[in-house]
Amino acid sequence: MTVSSAGQAGQPHLDLKTPPPLPAGGLRVIALGGLGEIGRNMAVLEFDGRLLVIDCGVLFPEAEQPGVDLILPDFGVIEHRLADIEAVVLTHGHEDHIGAIPYLLRLRGDIPLVGSRFTLALVAAKLREHRLVPTLVEVAAGDDHLAGPFHCEFISVNHSIPDALAVAVHTPAGVLVHTGDFKMDQLPLDGVLTDLGAFARLGIEGIDLLLADSTNAEIPGFVTPERSIGPVLEDVFRRATQRLIVSSFASHVHRIQQVLDAADTHGRKVALVGRSMVRNMGVARDLGLLHVPPGLMVSLDEATSMPPEQVVLVSTGSQGEPLSALGRMARGEHHQVTIEAGDTIVLASSLVPGNETAVYKVINGLARLGATVVHKETARVHVSGHAPAGELRTLLNVAKPRYLMPVHGEWRHLRAHAALAEETGMARDRVLLAEDGVVVDLVDGKASITGSVPVGNVYVDGLNVGDVGEESLQERRILGDEGFVALTVVIEPSTGTIVRPVHLSTRGFSDDPTAFDEVLRLVEDNLKRELSDGQTDAHRLSQSIRRTVGKWVSDTHRRRPMIIPTVLEV
Amino acid sequence: MTVSSAGQAGQPHLDLKTPPPLPAGGLRVIALGGLGEIGRNMAVLEFDGRLLVIDCGVLFPEAEQPGVDLILPDFGVIEHRLADIEAVVLTHGHEDHIGAIPYLLRLRGDIPLVGSRFTLALVAAKLREHRLVPTLVEVAAGDDHLAGPFHCEFISVNHSIPDALAVAVHTPAGVLVHTGDFKMDQLPLDGVLTDLGAFARLGIEGIDLLLADSTNAEIPGFVTPERSIGPVLEDVFRRATQRLIVSSFASHVHRIQQVLDAADTHGRKVALVGRSMVRNMGVARDLGLLHVPPGLMVSLDEATSMPPEQVVLVSTGSQGEPLSALGRMARGEHHQVTIEAGDTIVLASSLVPGNETAVYKVINGLARLGATVVHKETARVHVSGHAPAGELRTLLNVAKPRYLMPVHGEWRHLRAHAALAEETGMARDRVLLAEDGVVVDLVDGKASITGSVPVGNVYVDGLNVGDVGEESLQERRILGDEGFVALTVVIEPSTGTIVRPVHLSTRGFSDDPTAFDEVLRLVEDNLKRELSDGQTDAHRLSQSIRRTVGKWVSDTHRRRPMIIPTVLEV
Known part of the structure; x- marks a missing residue:
C-alpha cells in the first residue's frame, strides 16, 4: 500500500490519516487513479451514502513493474460498497478511462455504464471479449441523467477520440465538474467543439469544484488543429x-x-x-x-x-x-x-x-x-489530444471554479496546472493538489483535503488479478538484473551425512557453466565441517550456504544474484 | 554474434561475407561500435598491416540488457593483432569515446593514447581508478602526429566538452577525415570554433573518405549557441x-x-x-x-x-x-x-x-x-552538442569528400545523414551506409563495402567482462518478466521410490505462497505412476515434471514462468 502525500498547492502533507466520516450534506471525492500518474483514471464521488464513479481505466506498466500486463485502480475502497454505486460515468473510450471496467463488472455486473454512443460501443466490444453483458445508458452532450442523488449533465469536449464528454455533477452539496480529457481545437474535423458556452454557463451558476485534465499543463500555448x-x-x-x-x-x-x-x-x-x-x-x-x-x-x-x-x-x-x-x-x-x-x-x-x-x-x-x-520529430504528423497551458488558463477563466483539483497527470503536470491556476488569480488554498487515495470533501461550499485512504497497485498478469504483488515484483527485479543460483543438498540428519552432494542450478548469471565450480567445493567443505560439528538443522545449514556463496560471489564478481539454498532431509 | 547488414545508401546488403584480404596500398576501415547505435564509438583503420584505432568508448545498456553495467566494443577483430596497433586516437573525453580504454589496455597496456590535454586528463583519471598507467601523447589542434604509416593531423571542433578534436589521417591510400563529435556553435563560450578553414583546406587537397557525426541528422537547422x-x-x-x-x-x-x-x-x-x-x-x-x-x-x-x-x-x-x-x-x-x-x-x-x-x-x-x-521541455536550459542537418550540409559542402561514411548514430540517424549528403549533390553510391562490423576498403581512390567481420556485445557486469552473454540475458529477461518455479524431488532409482517428496521453490511468480499447491499433487501423482511403470531416468522424469507444470500454469494462469525441475538420485 502506498502512503499518500498531497496538499493545498505548495504544501505537501506527507502523512495523511484516514479521513473523518463525511458530514451530512457533504460531497466526497476520492481519486483511485490518475493522480500522480498518467493512466487508470478513476474518481469516486460520495453523497449521502451513495457513490458515483467517473471513469475506470487501466495503467500500463513501466520497466520497474516487469512482466505485468496491466495495472488496475485499487477497488479496495469500494469493494464492500458495490451496492452503493449508482453508475459509472465514462467520459470517453480510451483504455486509461475504460480499460478496468471488465474487472469492476466482475465484482458487480449490473452497474450501469453511462456514456456517449461511441464510448459505449467500444466498451461493449471490450466486454464481449470478457464475456460480460453490461447495462448501458447512452447519453449525448446536452443530456441530463439522474443517478441517485447525482444529477449529471453532459458537455461536449474535443479530444483525440470522437464523442468525448465532460460531466457536471449537481448535488445538494454543490456542483462538481469533471472535464475528462479535452483540448480546444477550434477547427475540429467533425465540427464538435469543446462547449465553452456550457462551461461559462456553469461558471455563472457556480462551479464548486473543477477536476481538470493536467496532461499538457507544462506545454505552453494552444493546440495545433x-x-x-x-x-x-x-x-x-x-x-x-x-x-x-x-x-x-x-x-x-x-x-x-x-x-x-x-x-x-x-x-x-x-x-x-x-x-x-x-x-x-x-x-x-x-x-x-x-x-x-x-x-x-x-x-x-x-x-x-x-x-x-x-x-x-x-x-x-x-x-x-x-x-x-x-x-x-x-x-x-x-x-x-x-x-x-x-x-x-x-x-x-x-x-x-x-x-x-x-x-x-x-x-x-x-x-x-x-x-x-x-515521425513526429521529423514532420508534423501528430498533435496532442490534451489542452496545453493556454487552453487550461482559458478554461479556468471561463469556468471560474471556486476550487480546482488538477487530475490526469504526473506530479509535474499537476503542479504545473496549479501554477497556471495561480496565474489566473486563484488563491493558492483554492487549488487542491492530491494524488491517488487522497480524500477531498466539499462541505458547506468549502473543499479541502481531509485525509487519505490506502490505495495500491493491482496487477493483472495473465489470468491473475492481484496475485502478483510488490513482493513478486521485487523478486522479478532481482532475478531480471542478477539471475539466481540455487544449491540443493540432501542430508541425513540422523547420521549427519551428505546423502547427495550439492546440486547447482543457475540461470541468468553467466554463460560459463563452470562459474560456480570454485564455490561449490567451499560449500561442501563447510557443510561437512558443520555436520561433523553436529549441526544438522536444515534452516541453519541453508543460511550458512547462503552466506558462503553470497560472500564469494560478492568478493570475486561484485555481483548479487539471488541465492536459493535448499537442504533436504531424508 | 550479430550478422551485419549494410550497403551503399538505399541498398542494404543483408548477408555480408568475410572480406577478401586488403589489397596492397589499400586502407581498411572497420567500425567496431557506434554505427547502428549511439555509444561505444570505435573505428579501426588498417594500412600495410598496421592498425590505428579512433576512439574506444562504452555503450550504456537498454532495458533488454538487464543488469548489465556497460557494453564494450567487441575487440575480437584486433585481440590477436594487439602488437599491430600504432595508437589510439581519442577525439574527446566523453564516456562513449573513452570508456572502454581500460578494457583495451588490459589486453595491451602500452598502446599510446593520443588526444588533447583535457581528454587525456579525463582518461588518466579514469585509468587511475583501474590502476593502469597509460602511455599518453598530448596533441592540440593544428598538431601533426605520426603513428606508423598513419600521419594524423588534428583539427579543432566545437562540442559539449572542451578540447574536442577531429582527425585527418593521411596515408598513401588516401586521406580519411573523422569529425569526432562536433557542432558549429558560432559563439562558443571559450572562443574555440569548429575549424571550417581546416576542413576547407583538406577538402581542396582532397578528402577521400569522411566519417562524420550523424547524431542530429534528423534535426533541421543549426544549433542554438x-x-x-x-x-x-x-x-x-x-x-x-x-x-x-x-x-x-x-x-x-x-x-x-x-x-x-x-x-x-x-x-x-x-x-x-x-x-x-x-x-x-x-x-x-x-x-x-x-x-x-x-x-x-x-x-x-x-x-x-x-x-x-x-x-x-x-x-x-x-x-x-x-x-x-x-x-x-x-x-x-x-x-x-x-x-x-x-x-x-x-x-x-x-x-x-x-x-x-x-x-x-x-x-x-x-x-x-x-x-x-x-527542465529542457519547460525552458531552454539545454542545447545539443551535435551538428543538426544545416551544419552537416555545411560541412559536406566545405569538405567536399569523395565518399561519406555516416558514423555515430542509430540507423535512423545514419540514413538521415545519407539523405542530407544526397541533397548536397553526392551520388548515392558515394555514401557508405555501414553498421558495426562492416568493412570499408579504400583502394585506388575508390571506397566500398567489401564484407563484414563478426561483432557482438561484450557485457561488463560487476567484475566480469564477457561472462554474461546473450544466453544469460535471455534467462534474465524470462526470470524478470515471469519468475521461476523450481521443483526438486529425491528418488531412489534402484527401488523406484520417492525418498523425499517434491520440494517447491518459487520466486517472482505470485505473492500467494499456495499458488502451486494444486499442481504439486499432480506432479507427485504423475511421478509415482511413472516410477511404478519402471521409469527411473532422472532426465526423463525431469522433462515430465516440466511438461506437467508448464501445461498447468499455462492453462490456469496464461503465464510462462521458467520451470526448473530437478530429480536427484540417492
Missing part, C-alpha cells in the same frame, strides 16, 4: 512512390479519416492491419463517425497482391509494440509484408513516455531495411 | 528565493561555467555534488578551462549549514540515476539535503533516449515535494 495534419500527409503521399504504411492509435478516428482521405485523393486503396484497428474503425464506420469512400477498403490479402504503390496500409504498432504488425515488419518477420528500400512508413502518433526505446527500435529497424520513416 | 543558456539561468536565479540546485553532465564545463557565473552574479556560493562532478571540474579548473571566481566554492557540508538562498548546488543525476544525489533528494532520502516546497531545481541537460522514465521519476519526485523543476 488536428486538420493541419492533412496537408502533411498529402505531402508524404505525393512523394511516396512505393509501399506506404501509416501507423496510429486504433481509436484515433479523425487521424485515420485523414489518412483515408489522402489515400482516396492519391488513388491508393486502404487495408487496415491489426485487430483493434479493424474492430474500432468498424465501430466508427457503423456509427457514421468514419466516412469511407466507396471501394476504398481492401483486405490485407488483397493489398499484398496489389502493386505496392496502389495501396496504403493503416496499422497499429505506433508505440513500438514488438508483437504488432509494424514491429514484425521492422524486424523483417511479417509473413505478408516485406519492407523494401524506398518504402515509406509514417508514425502518425504521439510517443507515449516510457515507449521511446521501443518506438526508436521500430524506426531503426525500418530505416535499416531502407525505408523512409516519417 | 551554448551561451544562450546563460540568460535563461540568470532568469531562474533571479526568481529563486530558496534552495537552488542545478544538475548537468559532469563533463559539461561550459554549462557549469555559466552556472558558476550566474551564482557569482546573484551572490550564491557553489557546492559541487557527485564524485565525477567534483573530479572533472577539478581537472577543468587545473587546466584553466573552468574559471572559478575566488571564494565562490564551498563544500557540501558548508553549503548545507548556510541559508538555502545563499547557495547553489551543482549536481550530477541529470539522467535520473536513482543512486545519484539528485535521485536521493527526489525520494527524500538524501542524508544532507531535504527538498522543501518552493525550492528550485534545474535539469540543465539533455534527456538521453532510454532515460526518459527515470528522469521523469526524479522530476515528479521533486514536484511532489513542492519544488519547481525547470
Whole structure:
C-alpha cells in the first residue's frame, strides 16, 4: 500500500490519516487513479451514502513493474460498497478511462455504464471479449441523467477520440465538474467543439469544484488543429512512390479519416492491419463517425497482391509494440509484408513516455531495411489530444471554479496546472493538489483535503488479478538484473551425512557453466565441517550456504544474484 | 554474434561475407561500435598491416540488457593483432569515446593514447581508478602526429566538452577525415570554433573518405549557441528565493561555467555534488578551462549549514540515476539535503533516449515535494552538442569528400545523414551506409563495402567482462518478466521410490505462497505412476515434471514462468 502525500498547492502533507466520516450534506471525492500518474483514471464521488464513479481505466506498466500486463485502480475502497454505486460515468473510450471496467463488472455486473454512443460501443466490444453483458445508458452532450442523488449533465469536449464528454455533477452539496480529457481545437474535423458556452454557463451558476485534465499543463500555448495534419500527409503521399504504411492509435478516428482521405485523393486503396484497428474503425464506420469512400477498403490479402504503390496500409504498432504488425515488419518477420528500400512508413502518433526505446527500435529497424520513416520529430504528423497551458488558463477563466483539483497527470503536470491556476488569480488554498487515495470533501461550499485512504497497485498478469504483488515484483527485479543460483543438498540428519552432494542450478548469471565450480567445493567443505560439528538443522545449514556463496560471489564478481539454498532431509 | 547488414545508401546488403584480404596500398576501415547505435564509438583503420584505432568508448545498456553495467566494443577483430596497433586516437573525453580504454589496455597496456590535454586528463583519471598507467601523447589542434604509416593531423571542433578534436589521417591510400563529435556553435563560450578553414583546406587537397557525426541528422537547422543558456539561468536565479540546485553532465564545463557565473552574479556560493562532478571540474579548473571566481566554492557540508538562498548546488543525476544525489533528494532520502516546497531545481541537460522514465521519476519526485523543476521541455536550459542537418550540409559542402561514411548514430540517424549528403549533390553510391562490423576498403581512390567481420556485445557486469552473454540475458529477461518455479524431488532409482517428496521453490511468480499447491499433487501423482511403470531416468522424469507444470500454469494462469525441475538420485 502506498502512503499518500498531497496538499493545498505548495504544501505537501506527507502523512495523511484516514479521513473523518463525511458530514451530512457533504460531497466526497476520492481519486483511485490518475493522480500522480498518467493512466487508470478513476474518481469516486460520495453523497449521502451513495457513490458515483467517473471513469475506470487501466495503467500500463513501466520497466520497474516487469512482466505485468496491466495495472488496475485499487477497488479496495469500494469493494464492500458495490451496492452503493449508482453508475459509472465514462467520459470517453480510451483504455486509461475504460480499460478496468471488465474487472469492476466482475465484482458487480449490473452497474450501469453511462456514456456517449461511441464510448459505449467500444466498451461493449471490450466486454464481449470478457464475456460480460453490461447495462448501458447512452447519453449525448446536452443530456441530463439522474443517478441517485447525482444529477449529471453532459458537455461536449474535443479530444483525440470522437464523442468525448465532460460531466457536471449537481448535488445538494454543490456542483462538481469533471472535464475528462479535452483540448480546444477550434477547427475540429467533425465540427464538435469543446462547449465553452456550457462551461461559462456553469461558471455563472457556480462551479464548486473543477477536476481538470493536467496532461499538457507544462506545454505552453494552444493546440495545433488536428486538420493541419492533412496537408502533411498529402505531402508524404505525393512523394511516396512505393509501399506506404501509416501507423496510429486504433481509436484515433479523425487521424485515420485523414489518412483515408489522402489515400482516396492519391488513388491508393486502404487495408487496415491489426485487430483493434479493424474492430474500432468498424465501430466508427457503423456509427457514421468514419466516412469511407466507396471501394476504398481492401483486405490485407488483397493489398499484398496489389502493386505496392496502389495501396496504403493503416496499422497499429505506433508505440513500438514488438508483437504488432509494424514491429514484425521492422524486424523483417511479417509473413505478408516485406519492407523494401524506398518504402515509406509514417508514425502518425504521439510517443507515449516510457515507449521511446521501443518506438526508436521500430524506426531503426525500418530505416535499416531502407525505408523512409516519417515521425513526429521529423514532420508534423501528430498533435496532442490534451489542452496545453493556454487552453487550461482559458478554461479556468471561463469556468471560474471556486476550487480546482488538477487530475490526469504526473506530479509535474499537476503542479504545473496549479501554477497556471495561480496565474489566473486563484488563491493558492483554492487549488487542491492530491494524488491517488487522497480524500477531498466539499462541505458547506468549502473543499479541502481531509485525509487519505490506502490505495495500491493491482496487477493483472495473465489470468491473475492481484496475485502478483510488490513482493513478486521485487523478486522479478532481482532475478531480471542478477539471475539466481540455487544449491540443493540432501542430508541425513540422523547420521549427519551428505546423502547427495550439492546440486547447482543457475540461470541468468553467466554463460560459463563452470562459474560456480570454485564455490561449490567451499560449500561442501563447510557443510561437512558443520555436520561433523553436529549441526544438522536444515534452516541453519541453508543460511550458512547462503552466506558462503553470497560472500564469494560478492568478493570475486561484485555481483548479487539471488541465492536459493535448499537442504533436504531424508 | 550479430550478422551485419549494410550497403551503399538505399541498398542494404543483408548477408555480408568475410572480406577478401586488403589489397596492397589499400586502407581498411572497420567500425567496431557506434554505427547502428549511439555509444561505444570505435573505428579501426588498417594500412600495410598496421592498425590505428579512433576512439574506444562504452555503450550504456537498454532495458533488454538487464543488469548489465556497460557494453564494450567487441575487440575480437584486433585481440590477436594487439602488437599491430600504432595508437589510439581519442577525439574527446566523453564516456562513449573513452570508456572502454581500460578494457583495451588490459589486453595491451602500452598502446599510446593520443588526444588533447583535457581528454587525456579525463582518461588518466579514469585509468587511475583501474590502476593502469597509460602511455599518453598530448596533441592540440593544428598538431601533426605520426603513428606508423598513419600521419594524423588534428583539427579543432566545437562540442559539449572542451578540447574536442577531429582527425585527418593521411596515408598513401588516401586521406580519411573523422569529425569526432562536433557542432558549429558560432559563439562558443571559450572562443574555440569548429575549424571550417581546416576542413576547407583538406577538402581542396582532397578528402577521400569522411566519417562524420550523424547524431542530429534528423534535426533541421543549426544549433542554438551554448551561451544562450546563460540568460535563461540568470532568469531562474533571479526568481529563486530558496534552495537552488542545478544538475548537468559532469563533463559539461561550459554549462557549469555559466552556472558558476550566474551564482557569482546573484551572490550564491557553489557546492559541487557527485564524485565525477567534483573530479572533472577539478581537472577543468587545473587546466584553466573552468574559471572559478575566488571564494565562490564551498563544500557540501558548508553549503548545507548556510541559508538555502545563499547557495547553489551543482549536481550530477541529470539522467535520473536513482543512486545519484539528485535521485536521493527526489525520494527524500538524501542524508544532507531535504527538498522543501518552493525550492528550485534545474535539469540543465539533455534527456538521453532510454532515460526518459527515470528522469521523469526524479522530476515528479521533486514536484511532489513542492519544488519547481525547470527542465529542457519547460525552458531552454539545454542545447545539443551535435551538428543538426544545416551544419552537416555545411560541412559536406566545405569538405567536399569523395565518399561519406555516416558514423555515430542509430540507423535512423545514419540514413538521415545519407539523405542530407544526397541533397548536397553526392551520388548515392558515394555514401557508405555501414553498421558495426562492416568493412570499408579504400583502394585506388575508390571506397566500398567489401564484407563484414563478426561483432557482438561484450557485457561488463560487476567484475566480469564477457561472462554474461546473450544466453544469460535471455534467462534474465524470462526470470524478470515471469519468475521461476523450481521443483526438486529425491528418488531412489534402484527401488523406484520417492525418498523425499517434491520440494517447491518459487520466486517472482505470485505473492500467494499456495499458488502451486494444486499442481504439486499432480506432479507427485504423475511421478509415482511413472516410477511404478519402471521409469527411473532422472532426465526423463525431469522433462515430465516440466511438461506437467508448464501445461498447468499455462492453462490456469496464461503465464510462462521458467520451470526448473530437478530429480536427484540417492
